[in-house]
Amino acid sequence: MAIAIGIAGIGGRMGKLLQEEVAAAGASFAGGSRRGDDPAILFAGADVVIDFTHAHAAPAHAAAAVATGTPLILGSSGLSVEEEAAVALAARQVPIVYAANFAPGVNLFLAVAERMAAALPPEQYDAEIVEMHHRQKVDAPSGTAVALGRAVARGRGTTLEAAGRESGRDGHSGARGTGTIGFAALRGGQVVGEHTLIFAAGSEHISLTHRSFDRRVYATGAVRAAQWVIGKAPGLYEMKHVLGMG
Numbered sequence: 001m002a003i004a005i006g007i008a009g010i011g012g013r014m015g016k017l018l019q020e021e022v023a024a025a026g027a028s029f030a031g032g033s034r035r036g037d038d039p040a041i042l043f044a045g046a047d048v049v050i051d052f053t054h055a056h057a058a059p060a061h062a063a064a065a066v067a068t069g070t071p072l073i074l075g076s077s078g079l080s081v082e083e084e085a086a087v088a089l090a091a092r093q094v095p096i097v098y099a100a101n102f103a104p105g106v107n108l109f110l111a112v113a114e115r116m117a118a119a120l121p122p123e124q125y126d127a128e129i130v131e132m133h134h135r136q137k138v139d140a141p142s143g144t145a146v147a148l149g150r151a152v153a154r155g156r157g158t159t160l161e162a163a164g165r166e167s168g169r170d171g172h173s174g175a176r177g178t179g180t181i182g183f184a185a186l187r188g189g190q191v192v193g194e195h196t197l198i199f200a201a202g203s204e205h206i207s208l209t210h211r212s213f214d215r216r217v218y219a220t221g222a223v224r225a226a227q228w229v230i231g232k233a234p235g236l237y238e239m240k241h242v243l244g245m246g
């Protein structure tokens with residue numbers, strides 16, 4: 001029988017595409033929710049729920065997933081430390097796939113970024129991440145940029161928090177810190193999503209860029225994750241697990 005997929009944020013840019021991709025994948029649409037709706041109703045009627053809404057909605061959606069035993073696919077970006085902790089806690093009781101970016105190419109990019117960072121000494125190669133998105137995006141840096149920063153830090157045997165983030169440089173910002181990870185966020189027009197990771201040394205630069213031209217790539221990936229997560233044990237999964245890259 002076709003799995004029934006619920007969609008939180010059905011009225012949003014991603015919500016509308018997700019509904020189309022649920023149908024295209026041969027799954028059934030279990031209903032959608034909008035801001036202000038009780039998430040318990042959506043979760044109770046679905047085999048799995050996809051949430052591309054807002055960071056602040058993530059804890060309530062994770063709690064509804066636990067209360068109903070319904071797996072959650074979480075794509076919202078800009079979660080605070082506390083919001084991510086609430087999601088991780090819920091994932092002890094129900095399977096959750098939480099990904100900053102559901103595009104396959106980006107997940108390969110994350111793996112390559114980690115390997116590059118492991119090979120390039122932080123004392124010589126400054127890591128800078130530049131992203132550009134449409135003018136409506138409300139959080140910065142993007143979730144994908146943060147995930148790239150985390151991948152670089154992991155490759156260097158540390159964490160993003162320990163390495164230190166440098167973002168929003170303006171005015172007398174001082175010299176760049178050695179080993180820190182820099183972020184720059186551009187906003188304009190209708191750019192779907194562009195991310196560049198630069199390793200800059202005194203005598204050479206290496207950069208890697210990913211561009212999304214159609215946000216449907218995220219919706220297709222999220223529906224794939226929804227089909228994959230059914231029957232999985234409780235845990236916090238990433239897109240690399242769905243893609244078999246874990």
Ligand SMILES: NC(=O)C1=CN([C@@H]2O[C@H](COP(=O)(O)OP(=O)(O)OC[C@H]3O[C@@H](n4cnc5c(N)ncnc54)[C@H](OP(=O)(O)O)[C@@H]3O)[C@@H](O)[C@H]2O)C=CC1
Nearest residue numbers: 009011012013014034035053057075076077100101102218
């Ligand atoms: N992981 C990934 O691959 C991707 C992640 N994203 C992320 O997904 C999120 C949504 O992006 P996008 O669709 O472009 O944004 P939109 O603003 O177009 O859509 C978000 C929708 O969610 C609704 N909403 C907000 N809070 C709730 C809630 N508590 N319950 C139900 N619905 C709610 C909003 O309603 P209202 O209009 O009333 O506020 C809106 O319709 C962002 O965080 C974005 O960064 C986007 C693309 C890819």
Ligand SMILES: O=C(O)C1=N[C@H](C(=O)O)C[C@H](O)C1
Nearest residue numbers: 077100101137142143144193
């Ligand atoms: O808001 C968006 O549009 C996107 N958000 C995600 C992010 O913050 O990384 C993924 C993608 O870049 C599009």
